[in-house]
Amino acid sequence: MTVNFNKVSYVYQRGTPFEHLALRDVVTSFEQGKYYAIIGQTGSGKSTLIQHFNGLLKPSKGALQVDDVTITHKTKDKQLKQLRKRVGVVFQFPESQLFEDSVEREIMFGPKNFDMPLDEVKDRAFHLLLDFGFNRDILQQSPFQMSGGQMRKIAITSILAMDPDVVILDEPTAGLDPKSRKQIMELIKKLQIEQNKTIILVTHEMNDVAKYVDEVKIMKRGKLIESCSPRKLFSDTNYVNQLHLDVPDIVKLQRDIEDKYQYDFSKIALTEAEFIAMYKEWRQDER
Ligand SMILES: Nc1ncnc2c1ncn2[C@@H]1O[C@H](COP(=O)(O)OP(=O)(O)OP(=O)(O)O)[C@@H](O)[C@H]1O
Ligand SMILES: [Mg+2]
Known part of the structure; x- marks a missing residue:
């Protein structure tokens, strides 16, 4: 799946006192099978950008080309159903959105709505959960008796179980313990290497950017100001500091x-x- 942003701008709450231009003429592209990081200061537009990939937000101006689907402000949700199966988004603090009383029901909720083959999804989910270190009886347990880190892993699994071509993760390891952070990052890298998934990671963790990522995209005040390799970015300490980032x-x-x-x-x-x-x-x- 290739994704092209063609001068995408996004305005929150247009026409109100809270109006905010969060994306400004973003032009950029993403190829299948590559691992991208989106970085930039808080409020720079990272979360806004990633919500455009499957039309959760639609451009106020400009267009997105996702394979043969064009998304503009006129695109209807009905036209995006197929696309939403292929682009999985894990939001910031996804554990706050869990609501079913068993892990199995939680994981099957999305796939049921998308008419996916449920046996396959369940099998995939089970193996991901074992990879995350859960026991074999995990599917029958309630997410609400778990720690925050365990709930985060369940929420991530529920997206990955749908086998999306593009996996988008908004700060998936924020606030977790080192072991969980590593488990999640290693699993995501494995998905890229072994299954040729496109990974788009929003992160403030420069150690992860250095270790896992092919290409970095830098956001600043709603603009995408640079796409480059981690090696090029981190070679220039002055530039990194100017961007208020860390090496x-x-x-x-x-x-x-x-x-x-x-x-x-x-x-x-x-x-x-x-x-x-x-x-x-x-x-x-x-x-
Ligand atoms: N619903 C909203 N209404 C008005 N402004 C908003 C809304 N949501 C976000 N914004 C503004 O849009 C800008 C971009 O927000 P966004 O959440 O995309 O930033 P971010 O780069 O993801 O930041 P962070 O690193 O803190 O997660 C911010 O200035 C934010 O205040
Ligand atoms: Mg954000």
């Missing part, structure tokens, strides 16, 4: 070592493994 821990470590030993590595490392390899090479050259 990943591994890049901070590298910069500290460079300062201390007055040495410049030829490129930045984005993972620990990459850094260790660069570091070893440098030490060997010194001998």
Whole structure:
């Protein structure tokens, strides 16, 4: 599935005192099978942007092309039903929207409405839940007796069980413990690598951007100001600071070592493994 934003603008509450231009002429595109991060300061329009992918919000001006479907302010919800099966959105704090009294009913709610093959969905959900570390009797349990982190995993599973081509996640690990964060991030990466899903991750976690992402899109006051690789972005610490963002821990470590030993590595490392390899090479050259 390819997605093209063609000068998309979005205005909240037009004609009221609360009117707010949240997206300004956004032009950008997304390809199948790539992992994208959408980053930017709070209020920059990230959540507004992602709600356009399946027409939950429709452009006030401009258009979106999602494969052969064009979404404009005139598009009716009826025309978007097929698309909504293929684009799964996990909202910020999705656990707050759980409402069924068993995990199975919660997970089957969406697929039933979309006339999906329920046995397949249930099977997929069950295996995702085992991956998340739940027991085999999880489907019969009530989400409301669970911790916040467990509820988050149930909510994410309910979207992934529908097997969407495009998986959009709005800060899926915010407020979770390190183990849950890692479980979720590793599972999402696996979906991209093994099943060629498109991943769109809204995040403030630069360590995750460095580790998992192919392309970063930066939002600033409703504008999409840059699309580039994480390596290009994090190579320029001044630019990152100007954007009020942070560099990943591994890049901070590298910069500290460079300062201390007055040495410049030829490129930045984005993972620990990459850094260790660069570091070893440098030490060997010194001998
Ligand atoms: N219902 C609304 N009515 C009016 N303005 C809104 C509404 N929802 C969002 N906004 C405004 O639109 C802008 C973009 O909001 P959005 O939620 O897309 O930002 P964000 O980048 O996701 O921020 P965060 O990192 O805090 O989640 C903000 O200035 C916000 O105040
Ligand atoms: Mg948001």
